[in-house]
Amino acid sequence: MTPAEVDARIRELIQPFNKKGIAIEDSTTFAGDLEFDSLTVMDFVAEIEDAFDVIISMNQQAEIENWGQLVAAVHKLQEG
């Protein structure tokens, strides 16, 4: 998948978690802008892991603060 395709797929996955319908840009942060708590993060990460058949460890999650970083990380992971 290209970065754009990864972006589009994760955009589908985040919809049920983006309850306030916040507009998402590369700089949108999960903890700040989207107000994700640790449980939401776990469920959202599990959705991505299942969709792309990858592991995003807690160590990697700690490096991901915003949307752009997430898309880049998943794109890299799925290329294996």
Add this chain to the structure above:
Amino acid sequence: MATAMSENPTPAPVDLLAKFDPIIQTREALLAAGVEDPFNLVMDKVLSPTRAICNGRDTILLGTYNYMGMTFDPDVIAAGKAAMEDFGAGTTGSRVLNGTFRDHRDVEAALREFYAMDHAMVFSTGYQANLGVISTLAGKGDYIILDIDSHASIWDGCKMGDAEVVPFKHNDVDALEKRLKRVPEGAGKLVVLEGVYSMLGDVAPLKDMVAIAKRHGAMVLVDEAHSMGFIGAHGRGVAEEQGVIDEVDFIIGTFSKSVGTVGGFCVSNHPKFEVLRLVCRPYVFTAALPPSVMASSAASIRKLMHGGNKRAHLWENSRRLHQGLRDLGFQLGTETPQSAIIAVIMPDLEKGAMMWEALLKEGLYVNLARPPATPAGMTLLRCSLCAEHSAEEVTTILGMFARAGKAIGII
């Protein structure tokens, strides 16, 4: 002077405690509402495993994890007294230097007998046992796959070891398997599970999870802190009860619950297990427990091997309290009683604290548990039963819950 000052201005100090301001505010708001401080209780006098004078009141203890009531067992106390007389008050040293006394060896022998395993290693607390064993087993490049509701000591062990940490949804067998499948080939894998999860008192599906972990070539560590002494035919825990104890590579446990003293341990049949004594930092770089604690623990563990009747009574207590609280209309953490922990779910922290205080004034002590220790941001009143609670005491406890629950408006 003035010139020197302006050239080298003192930087504004950053208060490193400022990040805890929200916690300070929550606590102050709670106390300002007139609630007795749930995290500052003092036991003025302990009368028995189930009774104490708390904040000046005669109180039934229903939140101490003293499952088998061994704290006042005469043999346990006598063994500790004798060891203190003969070996002194403390060890003043690490287990690998001057801190291994006769009774440290003996308590490890008692654990090998209790679990019928080849190796046992005693740590100063259960927290240190998880911290030490997990961080030493799984290092950089290895993978730890663990339940999201794992105890803080497990998470801290993961962080200290620098392994890749992959959590899965609580007690979800499929979620565990999916993650195991995705671990890169050749990487070391440690699956970390608990027998009983202490917040809700629910039991893990170890039979399925251990089989899956083994199928994927992972080593398995199970923390049986809340099941030792009363779950399983020999009290060895949930892994024994579900018939998979021989498949488990490492069992972690504690002396501060059923054993009734303090200390932590790991038992294993791994042929290279003893090397951990040399490489496990939370074992090496701390002082060994006092000889009195070791002698008391050894006496207690050997008595627990013959605790069948007490175990049966503890199960009766757990079933009676669970059914009674349900009948009163409380929302509980589990549909059925699965352990000696019964968690009562509170609507929010404020109501939880009020209920906790109302129970204390009735003469009942339970644990108030709140985020981040609890799953899903819940506030819980956690009850842990003791084999020494009488059937009448459980009835008394239910009466206290009924009055307090109605006064606070929860039922």
